[in-house]
Amino acid sequence: MDELTIRQLHEKLKNKEFSAQEIVESFLKNIEQKDANLHAFITPTGELALAQAKKVDEKIARGEEISLLAGVPCAVKDSILVESVRCTVGSKILENYIAPYDATVVRKLRDEGAVFVGKTNLDEFNMGASTENSAFGVTKNPYDLTRVAGGSSGGSAASVAANEALVALGADTGGSIRLPAAFCGVVGLKPTYGTVSRHGLIAMASSLDQIGPIAKTAEDAEAVFEAICGRDAFDATSLAYQYESLYDFDVKNLRIGVAKEFFGEGLMPKIAELVKAAIKKLETAGATVREISLPHAKYALAAYYIINTSEVSANLARFDGIRYGKSASRGQNLLDVYLQSRGKYLGAEVKRRIMLGTYALSAGYYDAYYLKAQKVRTLLQQDFAAAFADVDVIMGPPSPFLPFKIGERTEDPLTMYLVDLYTVPVNLVGLPALSLPVGYTQELPVGLQIIGKPLQENLLFAVAKDLEKLA
Numbered sequence: 219m220d221e222l223t224i225r226q227l228h229e230k231l232k233n234k235e236f237s238a239q240e241i242v243e244s245f246l247k248n249i250e251q252k253d254a255n256l257h258a259f260i261t262p263t264g265e266l267a268l269a270q271a272k273k274v275d276e277k278i279a280r281g282e283e284i285s286l287l288a289g290v291p292c293a294v295k296d297s298i299l300v301e302s303v304r305c306t307v308g309s310k311i312l313e314n315y316i317a318p319y320d321a322t323v324v325r326k327l328r329d330e331g332a333v334f335v336g337k338t339n340l341d342e343f344n345m346g347a348s349t350e351n352s353a354f355g356v357t358k359n360p361y362d363l364t365r366v367a368g369g370s371s372g373g374s375a376a377s378v379a380a381n382e383a384l385v386a387l388g389a390d391t392g393g394s395i396r397l398p399a400a401f402c403g404v405v406g407l408k409p410t411y412g413t414v415s416r417h418g419l420i421a422m423a424s425s426l427d428q429i430g431p432i433a434k435t436a437e438d439a440e441a442v443f444e445a446i447c448g449r450d451a452f453d454a455t456s457l458a459y460q461y462e463s464l465y466d467f468d469v470k471n472l473r474i475g476v477a478k479e480f481f482g483e484g485l486m487p488k489i490a491e492l493v494k495a496a497i498k499k500l501e502t503a504g505a506t507v508r509e510i511s512l513p514h515a516k517y518a519l520a521a522y523y524i525i526n527t528s529e530v531s532a533n534l535a536r537f538d539g540i541r542y543g544k545s546a547s548r549g550q551n552l553l554d555v556y557l558q559s560r561g562k563y564l565g566a567e568v569k570r571r572i573m574l575g576t577y578a579l580s581a582g583y584y585d586a587y588y589l590k591a592q593k594v595r596t597l598l599q600q601d602f603a604a605a606f607a608d609v610d611v612i613m614g615p616p617s618p619f620l621p622f623k624i625g626e627r628t629e630d631p632l633t634m635y636l637v638d639l640y641t642v643p644v645n646l647v648g649l650p651a652l653s654l655p656v657g658y659t660q661e662l663p664v665g666l667q668i669i670g671k672p673l674q675e676n677l678l679f680a681v682a683k684d685l686e687k688l689a
C-alpha cells in the first residue's frame with residue numbers, strides 16, 4: 219500500500235479496495251517501526267491522521283466524490299503551522315508553541331482531504347543543510363543511518379523515502395527542499411517565488427523562502443504543487459497563478475542548457491558523471507543540449523549568506539520570550555528577559571546568523587555588504603535571463619557531495635555553507651527548480667537539478683516525468 223502513487227491510491231480508494239483508515243494505518247505502522255532510528259518526525263500526529271481518514275471514509279460511504287489527495291498521508295515540515303499542533307521550527311524557544319491556525323498550504327491540503335501524519339524534523343529555524351542543527355536531534359539518512367538526510371527539510375525527505383508518508387511539505391530558502399530530496403533519493407520542487415503562499419510558514423528569509431512538495435515521483439509532487447499554489451490574500455507576494463499540467467510536451471523540442479559553473483572544482487566526479495548521463499538520455503531522446511554560462515554564479519553563495527543572515531536578523535527579532543517563545547523569566551528588566559531568553563533557548567547557528575546579519579545591516583557596513591549582495595542578485599538575474607533566451611531549462615547537480623557522515627561538517631560552519639553551492643542561485647533570483655533522483659553511487663542516491671523559467675513548473679514536471687520513464 220505504501221508503494222502506490224497518489225493516482226493509484228486514489229483509484230483503489232474509490233473502488234473500495236481499501237479504506238483511507240487502512241492506508242493511514244499502514245504508514246503509521248512504518249513510523250512506529252522505523253522512526254526511532256530515523257528520527258524524521260519531531261511531533262507525530264497519528265490521531266489527527268486517523269480522524270481525518272475517518273472523514274474521508276465517511277465521504278466515500280455516502281457516495282460523494284473525493285479529490286485526488288483525499289486520504290493521502292502527508293508529512294509537514296515543522297516550520298509550517300498545522301492548527302492546534304505544536305510547531306517548534308526545530309528550536310527550544312518554540313518547544314511549547316501550539317499553532318493557532320493552519321498555514322494556507324495546510325488548509326488547502328486539509329480541504330482536499332489529505333491526512334497529516336506528523337511534523338518533521340529540520341535544522342533550527344531552517345538554518346543548515348543536514349538537520350544537525352535541530353534542537354531535537356539529527357534525522358538519519360534512510361539509505362545509511364550513519365549519514366545525514368540533508369536539510370533543512372531533512373525530516374520531510376526522509377519520511378517520504380522511508381514510506382512514513384506518501385508526500386511531504388518542505389520549505390526552501392537556499393536549497394532546503396532540493397538538497398534533502400537529492401540526499402534521500404526523492405523528488406523535490408522549489409517553486410517560483412510567489413506561486414505558493416507563505417502564510418503560516420515561520421519566516422527565515424522572506425525574499426527567499428518558498429514552500430514546496432517532496433514526493434517519490436514527479437507526478438505525485440506535481441499533484442501536491444497543484445493543490446497548494448495560487449494567490450492568497452494573506453501573502454501579498456503570492457501570485458494569481460493557475461497551474462496547468464503540460465500534456466503536449468515533446469522532448470524533441472526541449473533545449474537544455476548545461477551551466478559550466480555547476481560542474482566546477484569540488485564536485486564529486488561520480489555525481490558529475492551520473493548527472494551528465496541523465497542529460498545524455500534526454501539528448502538521445504531528441505533534446506538539444508548546449509553549454510551556457512552564468513558568470514556571476516560564483517558570487518551567489520557569498521551574496522546568499524549576506525542576504526539570508528540580514529533577513530534572519532530581522533525576522534527572528536520576534537522570538538524574544540515576550541511576543542513569541544519561551545521566556546527566561548528571571549530577567550531584571552525587559553532587555554534582560556530578551557537577552558536571557560534568546561541566550562538560553564536559541565542555538566549556536568541561529569545566534570551566529572543573527573549577529574552576522576545585524577552586522578551586515580549596520581550603518582557603516584550596509585553599502586559594503588547588503589547593498590552589494592543585492593547588486594549581485596540583479597547581475598545573477600541578468601545571467602539567467604540571458605541564458606534562458608536560448609534554452610528552456612538549465613541542468614546541473616543539486617549538491618556537490620553525497621550525503622555526508624553525521625558530524626563530518628559540523629566543526630566549521632563554512633564547510634556546511636558549501637553544501638549550498640548549487641542550490642542558492644535560484645533562490646536569489648526566484649526561479650523554480652526541481653531535484654530528481656537519477657542514480658546511485660556507493661549505494662547512495664544522486665540527484666539532478668532542473669531549473670526553469672519563472673512559472674514554468676509544468677515544464678520541469680514534464681521533463682522529470684520523461685526522465686523517470688527513460689531511466
Ligand code: GLN
Nearest residue numbers: 344345346391392393394
Ligand atoms: N542550507 C541553507 C542555509 O542554511 C539553506 C536553508 C534553507 O533552504 N532553509 O541557509
